[in-house]
Amino acid sequence: MSAQRNxxxxxxxxxxxxxxxxxxxxxxxxxxxxxxMAGMRSFGSAYSAVIAASxxxxxxxxxxxxEDTCDHFEGR
Amino acid sequence: xxxxxxxxxxxxxxxxxxxxxxxxxxxxGLVVIVVAWALFVNGVSLKWLAVAPAKWKTLAEAGQDVIxxxxxxxxLFVAFAVLFGVAVVSLGQSLARFLPAFLxxxxxxxxxxxxxxxxxxxxxxxxxxxxxxxxxxxxxxxxTLPAWFQAGLRVEFYIKVGIVLLGATLPLTLLFxxxxxxxxxxxxxxxxxFFTIFFAAKAFxxxxxxxxxxxxxxxxxxxxxxxxxxxxxxxxxxxxxIAITLVVLWAIVMIFVLPFASxxxxxxxxxxxAWIGTSEFADAAGIAAAQAYGDAARNSGxxxxxxxxxxVQAFTLMxxxxxxxxxxxxxxxxxWVATTRWDRGEDGVRARVSANEIWTRFPKFVFGFVLxxxxxxxxxxxxxxxxxxxxxxxxxxxxxxxxxxxxxxxCFLSIGLTTQLRSLTATGWKPFLAFTVGVAVNVVIGYVLSxxxxxxxxxxxxx
Numbered sequence: 242m243s244a245q246r247n248x249x250x251x252x253x254x255x256x257x258x259x260x261x262x263x264x265x266x267x268x269x270x271x272x273x274x275x276x277x278m279a280g281m282r283s284f285g286s287a288y289s290a291v292i293a294a295s296x297x298x299x300x301x302x303x304x305x306x307x308e309d310t311c312d313h314f315e316g317r
Numbered sequence: 318x319x320x321x322x323x324x325x326x327x328x329x330x331x332x333x334x335x336x337x338x339x340x341x342x343x344x345x346g347l348v349v350i351v352v353a354w355a356l357f358v359n360g361v362s363l364k365w366l367a368v369a370p371a372k373w374k375t376l377a378e379a380g381q382d383v384i385x386x387x388x389x390x391x392x393l394f395v396a397f398a399v400l401f402g403v404a405v406v407s408l409g410q411s412l413a414r415f416l417p418a419f420l421x422x423x424x425x426x427x428x429x430x431x432x433x434x435x436x437x438x439x440x441x442x443x444x445x446x447x448x449x450x451x452x453x454x455x456x457x458x459x460x461t462l463p464a465w466f467q468a469g470l471r472v473e474f475y476i477k478v479g480i481v482l483l484g485a486t487l488p489l490t491l492l493f494x495x496x497x498x499x500x501x502x503x504x505x506x507x508x509x510x511f512f513t514i515f516f517a518a519k520a521f522x523x524x525x526x527x528x529x530x531x532x533x534x535x536x537x538x539x540x541x542x543x544x545x546x547x548x549x550x551x552x553x554x555x556x557x558x559i560a561i562t563l564v565v566l567w568a569i570v571m572i573f574v575l576p577f578a579s580x581x582x583x584x585x586x587x588x589x590x591a592w593i594g595t596s597e598f599a600d601a602a603g604i605a606a607a608q609a610y611g612d613a614a615r616n617s618g619x620x621x622x623x624x625x626x627x628x629v630q631a632f633t634l635m636x637x638x639x640x641x642x643x644x645x646x647x648x649x650x651x652x653w654v655a656t657t658r659w660d661r662g663e664d665g666v667r668a669r670v671s672a673n674e675i676w677t678r679f680p681k682f683v684f685g686f687v688l689x690x691x692x693x694x695x696x697x698x699x700x701x702x703x704x705x706x707x708x709x710x711x712x713x714x715x716x717x718x719x720x721x722x723x724x725x726x727x728c729f730l731s732i733g734l735t736t737q738l739r740s741l742t743a744t745g746w747k748p749f750l751a752f753t754v755g756v757a758v759n760v761v762i763g764y765v766l767s768x769x770x771x772x773x774x775x776x777x778x779x780x
Contacts, residue, residue: 261666272410278554279742280561282735284568284599285540286473288408290339291644293677295548301666304548304557311665 259314262307266300266315338474341404343685346481348400349720350689354696357713366392367716369723370427370434379431394423397723404474411468418469425452426726439616445722446605446612446729450572453733462734470731473541476601477682479724483633484689485717486626488697491778492690495634498774499594502766503639506595509762511536514755521747525659527556529651531563531748535755538641538680539564539599545678549648550655551666558742563752565736568602576610586614586623587631587775588768594635595763596756605729607632627778633686635767642683645675 261267268274271287274297281287294307301311334340353363368389373379383390398419405415429452432438433445456462511532518528530552534543543560546552575596579589589610597603611628614621652670693714697705767775 271408278558278561279740280558280565280736281540281544282467282470282472283540283561283565283732284472284601285544285561286338286471288338288410289473289541290337290681291538291541291545291648291678292548293545293674295544297554298666302555303553303666304551305666306548306551306668308669309551310667313665 259310259316260307261296261298261305261309261311261314262294263316264298264300264314265317266298266313267305267307268297268299335407337681338404338408338471339477339681341407342474342477342481342682343688345400345404345478346484346682346685346689347692349482350485350692350717353713353717354692357709362712363716363720364712365389366396367719368393369719370431372434372436373431374436379434383427383431390427393723394420397423401471401474405468414465414468418466420469421466422469422727422730426723426730429726429730430723433612439613442613444609444612445726446609447573447576449726449729450569450605450733453730454569454736455733457734457737458739467735470735472601472728472731472735475724475728475731476604477685479604479721479728480600480633480637481682481685481689482717482721482724483629484686485693486714486721487630487633487690489690489694491630492634492638492687495631495774495778496638498771499591499634499639502591502595502771503635503643505766506759506762507536507640507643510755510759513758514751517754518748518751521751523747523751524556526550526552526655527559527748528751529655530556530560531752532755533647533651534560534564535567535598535752535759536640537644537647538636539568539597539602541599541641541680542644542647545644545648546651549652549674550659551668555742559744559748560752562741562744563748564598565741567752567756568598569732569736571597572602572606572609575606576613579610580613580621582768584621584768585776586611586621586625586628587778588623588772590628590631590778591635591767591771591775592763593628594632594639595767596760597632597636600636600641601728601732603632603636604629604725605732608725623776624778627775630778631775637680637683637686641680644680645678648678649674 268277274287275281277297295304298305300313356363366389368386370379371382373382398416401419402412402415406412426449429445429449433443433448435443514532514535515528518531519525529550530543530546533546534540536542540561543557543564547557575593576589579592584592590607593603593606597606607628611625614623614628615625649672652668652674656668656670696713697709700709
């Protein structure tokens with residue numbers, strides 16, 4: 242089973258969904274991310290390479306990547 | 318989507334060679350090394366800047382030494398403040414908050430260095446790493462630190478700068494020689510630890526994404542791996558917080574347990590470093606444990622066998638080369654599995670998997686570590702061994718090592734000051750047990766591989 246079928250993905254992001262990176266629920270600021278995630282500064286960093294384009298979605302309270310999409314997109 | 322509808326474009330991510338702490342650690346480390354070399358070839362040494370307290374027996378001696386070196390300490394602070402400050406501004410952090418916080422961090426680090434230079438310090442286990450960590454933990458858990466002070470506590474940044482500088486003390490031949498052993502040992506331990514935690518978590522009824530985040534945190538590189546895995550499988554933020562809590566708690570415990578256990582078991586510095594590199598969860602925590610053991614060996618009068626620096630060298634080979642560099646591949650594989658094999662989460666987030674993840678999550682500071690090794694190996698190749706030991710080592714390599722020790726001390730103190738136990742998320746017993754089973758398996762396998770199976774390699778490190 243392809244990834245797209247199982248996860249309900251479109252080949253391209255659907256326009257009216259918008260991308261998580263453009264959504265107001267997407268916590269883009271690394272400082273805010275460190276503030277929100279207790280213990281993250283102790284042995285990690287929101288400014289490091291491993292975090293890449295992953296950020297927290299405050300709407301779903303989960304991680305999402307900049308180019309992810311969902312049905313609850315709200316532009317900034 | 319109709320052909321007239323354009324796909325939305327996400328805000329451009331920060332990419333490029335100045336976009337994160339990893340890259341800045343590379344540039345700062347390489348700038349220091351190249352400047353040290355440029356001075357060296359012109360008959361000057363960076364020693365005047367790379368100062369450290371001398372051994373002392375009385376407080377009067379310690380005071381006189383500080384006064385005599387005061388201009389050097391001021392210059393050292395300014396040099397670090399400028400280098401770190403440029404990175405801080407580039408990363409969008411507040412320089413106005415960073416500078417006063419870093420000044421305090423520097424002064425306390427100096428006090429720690431002075432204390433650990435006491436002639437009797439080793440008798441009371443007052444090695445700088447453990448002292449910095451213990452002091453930081455005591456302060457952060459008994460007082461409330463002002464918010465602006467957090468700006469100076471960049472654990473990951475300081476440790477990465479220190480690791481790049483560490484590359485200047487590791488010959489490239491050592492990387493080629495011991496690297497495959499490190500990768501082999503790390504692969505065995507990482508896979509075993511991951512699947513132990515993953516299946517234990519599943520047996521306790523935890524969500525697969527949560528199990529993956531816990532497993533990667535225990536198997537690869539602690540908090541960084543937890544974050545990378547959480548981002549890859551689109552885990553819940555609470556699951557990540559719990560994984561971070563478990564990593565932090567066990568990492569702190571292991572900083573103290575592994576060096577003491579190594580000493581009790583009579584391990585050499587190379588064996589202990591490899592064991593710590595296999596069984597510690599975070600780079601910063603592992604460097605603290607390995608350096609503490611190396612410092613103990615330096616002051617043990619031969620009771621601990623092996624070159625003192627071999628502990629940190631073995632740790633670095635094992636942890637950085639053996640485990641850390643694979644985090645991108647772990648993230649990519651987990652993202653693929655989560656997307657194609659696991660049920661879609663209730664959140665409705667639609668994810669895409671890209672092999673680009675392997676590169677974007679790669680810990681770039683490793684490039685600086687390897688480049689530093691290449692550069693110093695090239696410089697050293699122009700000297701016979703006797704001249705290397707007489708000229709290159711004291712005039713070029715030793716000052717870089719001293720600056721590395723400072724960066725590590727900033728890091729160790731920052732670990733303590735950022736680890737506020739009361740602020741950590743309650744974990745619940747199921748995640749705790751699943752992670753702890755993995756810790757137990759990891760520690761035993763790490764010991765067997767480091768001390769019995771691959772002991773010859775780790776004991777051959779020259780230090």
